[in-house]
Amino acid sequence: MGTVILLTLTGLGLAALYFLVASGLSLVFGLADVLNFAHGLFLGVGAYATWWAAGNLPGAGGDGFGFVLAVVFGVAAGTLVAVLVELVLIRPLYSRTIEQVLVTVGLSLAGVALLQATWGADARPFPRPDWTRQVTGILGAQVPNGGLLLIIAAVLVLGALLAFLRWTRYGLVIRAGVENREMVTALGIDVRKAFTLVFAIGGAAAALAGALGGVYFGTVSPGQGSSLLIFAFIVVVIGGMGSVVGSAYAAVVVGLVQQFVNYYGTSGLGDICVVGLLAVVLLLRPQGIAGKVATA
Amino acid sequence: MTEPILNVEELSVRISGLHILQGVSFTVAPTGVTVLLGRNGVGKTTTLRAIVGLTPPAGEVRGTIRMGAQSLLARPTHRLVRGGLGYVPEDRCVFAGLTVAENLRLAERRGVTPAYDKVFALFPELDRRGRQRAGSLSGGQQQMLAIGRVLLNDNRLLLIDEPTKGLAPKVVTEVAEVLERVAESVPVLLVEQNLAVVRRLARDAVVLAAGKVAWTGDARELLLETGLTRSLLGVGSAEVAVPSAGSAPAIPAVARKDQH
Numbered sequence: 001m002g003t004v005i006l007l008t009l010t011g012l013g014l015a016a017l018y019f020l021v022a023s024g025l026s027l028v029f030g031l032a033d034v035l036n037f038a039h040g041l042f043l044g045v046g047a048y049a050t051w052w053a054a055g056n057l058p059g060a061g062g063d064g065f066g067f068v069l070a071v072v073f074g075v076a077a078g079t080l081v082a083v084l085v086e087l088v089l090i091r092p093l094y095s096r097t098i099e100q101v102l103v104t105v106g107l108s109l110a111g112v113a114l115l116q117a118t119w120g121a122d123a124r125p126f127p128r129p130d131w132t133r134q135v136t137g138i139l140g141a142q143v144p145n146g147g148l149l150l151i152i153a154a155v156l157v158l159g160a161l162l163a164f165l166r167w168t169r170y171g172l173v174i175r176a177g178v179e180n181r182e183m184v185t186a187l188g189i190d191v192r193k194a195f196t197l198v199f200a201i202g203g204a205a206a207a208l209a210g211a212l213g214g215v216y217f218g219t220v221s222p223g224q225g226s227s228l229l230i231f232a233f234i235v236v237v238i239g240g241m242g243s244v245v246g247s248a249y250a251a252v253v254v255g256l257v258q259q260f261v262n263y264y265g266t267s268g269l270g271d272i273c274v275v276g277l278l279a280v281v282l283l284l285r286p287q288g289i290a291g292k293v294a295t296a
Numbered sequence: 297m298t299e300p301i302l303n304v305e306e307l308s309v310r311i312s313g314l315h316i317l318q319g320v321s322f323t324v325a326p327t328g329v330t331v332l333l334g335r336n337g338v339g340k341t342t343t344l345r346a347i348v349g350l351t352p353p354a355g356e357v358r359g360t361i362r363m364g365a366q367s368l369l370a371r372p373t374h375r376l377v378r379g380g381l382g383y384v385p386e387d388r389c390v391f392a393g394l395t396v397a398e399n400l401r402l403a404e405r406r407g408v409t410p411a412y413d414k415v416f417a418l419f420p421e422l423d424r425r426g427r428q429r430a431g432s433l434s435g436g437q438q439q440m441l442a443i444g445r446v447l448l449n450d451n452r453l454l455l456i457d458e459p460t461k462g463l464a465p466k467v468v469t470e471v472a473e474v475l476e477r478v479a480e481s482v483p484v485l486l487v488e489q490n491l492a493v494v495r496r497l498a499r500d501a502v503v504l505a506a507g508k509v510a511w512t513g514d515a516r517e518l519l520l521e522t523g524l525t526r527s528l529l530g531v532g533s534a535e536v537a538v539p540s541a542g543s544a545p546a547i548p549a550v551a552r553k554d555q556h
Contacts, residue, residue, distance in 0.1 A: 187377065187445065
């Protein structure tokens with residue numbers, strides 16, 4: 001019983017990480033039709049900026065309020081990079097899908113190379129509060145606090161995103177734009193502002209994933225964003241492009257399948273099962289769990 | 297003679313190698329309804345979309361489009377709409393996942409008081425169904441929502457594309473009545489296949505054929521000329537009935553195929 005609880009909660013921790021990356025990716029694709037392969041870079045920037053801030057930013061550190069400040073700095077850095085990417089590189093390329101893919105893939109590779117050139121290719125220990133290294137006993141299972149932190153953060157982000165989409169003017173524009181972008185402009189709305197906003201939201205969530213992923217794994221490395229991005233894409237496709245709620249459901253399914261199959265089967269089999277699940281969803285329900293609707 | 301509200305000169309649109317409009321020129325009067333007619337695929341919808349700046353990015357638009365003294369070409373759609381160009385697209389395009397109230401709220405503009413009173417006076421049902429998802433409305437209700445959304449703001453010109461397409465005869469009559477009332481306060485450029493509706497609403501007509509203007513003039517005159525309607529639109533004027541309240545006339549429409 002304890003093992004099942006532990007696998008469930010660590011699976012949900014992984015799901016939380018996937019959700020934080022996938023939710024922004026899904027909104028960006030749903031609204032702007034941009035397949036952003038550079039999304040993993042926002043995660044990397046968030047992780048490295050948090051790591052750097054903990055050691056160098058006055059007031060920031062690896063514990064208490066200092067750690068919160070370091071994470072805020074990391075999220076702000078990820079958001080800023082996402083906004084700059086949208087304004088400088090993506091905006092001139094809307095409706096030019098192939099060029100978008102080339103630019104975002106190139107940026108992703110260049111971003112990883114830049115992180116490697118600056119801080120080296122080896123994983124570095126991530127500064128984190130002591131309590132995140134400890135475990136909490138839940139129904140007989142000793143669950144790592146870092147995973148619980150990720151779950152709590154993902155639930156808060158999900159709630160905040162849904163409230164934003166449901167109750168704000170920009171949320172309404174995004175939900176409508178995911179359905180029919182052209183018609184939003186035909187109502188007199190400059191939809192490009194919403195594009196920048198979803199990039200900012202996606203960048204912030206991915207950067208938060210980078211910071212909290214550093215806490216969860218205990219290290220930060222240049223390629224972390226790229227490897228997580230693959231599973232985030234799978235989550236987006238299974239959940240349905242443009243649906244935050246769909247991404248949440250899909251992240252839970254993917255995280256749990258990976259964790260359980262890897263434990264009870266062979267290590268690595270969980271990843272293969274997730275790809276199999278993706279194939280099944282594409283065959284039976286190509287629009288994903290929630291289709292192309294920015295669910296509020 | 298009063299100045300036209302819209303002046304289209306030598307409008308050419310090429311999309312994916314297809315030369316859909318080949319030098320179209322016409323004007324829209326500052327009052328009443330001007331109808332854009334023609335067989336399927338002649339470029340009626342393409343014309344409206346070019347005016348409102350919705351030609352696909354891969355398309356090429358040339359010519360001159362002026363609303364009053366203002367040139368419309370190369371201006372982004374949202375600016376044209378904010379400048380008073382209201383657009384109701386073919387197939388309604390309501391946001392199915394949003395409620396009726398949210399669809400209307402989306403059309404609100406900062407600093408402008410939305411004319412909910414006017415919209416709900418024309419379409420009381422929209423007020424009653426505010427919390428209903430737009431995707432669950434009937435075709436007629438969706439059309440009313442699409443028109444109501446545009447009427448929330450003041451417009452200098454309305455572009456309305458096939459508002460009666462796919463609607464039941466009784467609903468066609470209701471929509472025609474509403475458009476008649478709307479046209480009392482704002483000029484309308486209407487694309488419409490239903491000739492009974494055209495006869496009821498339109499004062500001026502522009503007929504397109506093969507990407508060019510084939511005829512312009514008085515709409516009723518056109519519909520009385522059997523030879524003209526047969527040659528330009530493929531239907532005889534004798535088939536045209538006038539929709540009126542309480543009746544459900546048999547309404548001929550120009551045979552439909554895929555439109556541009």
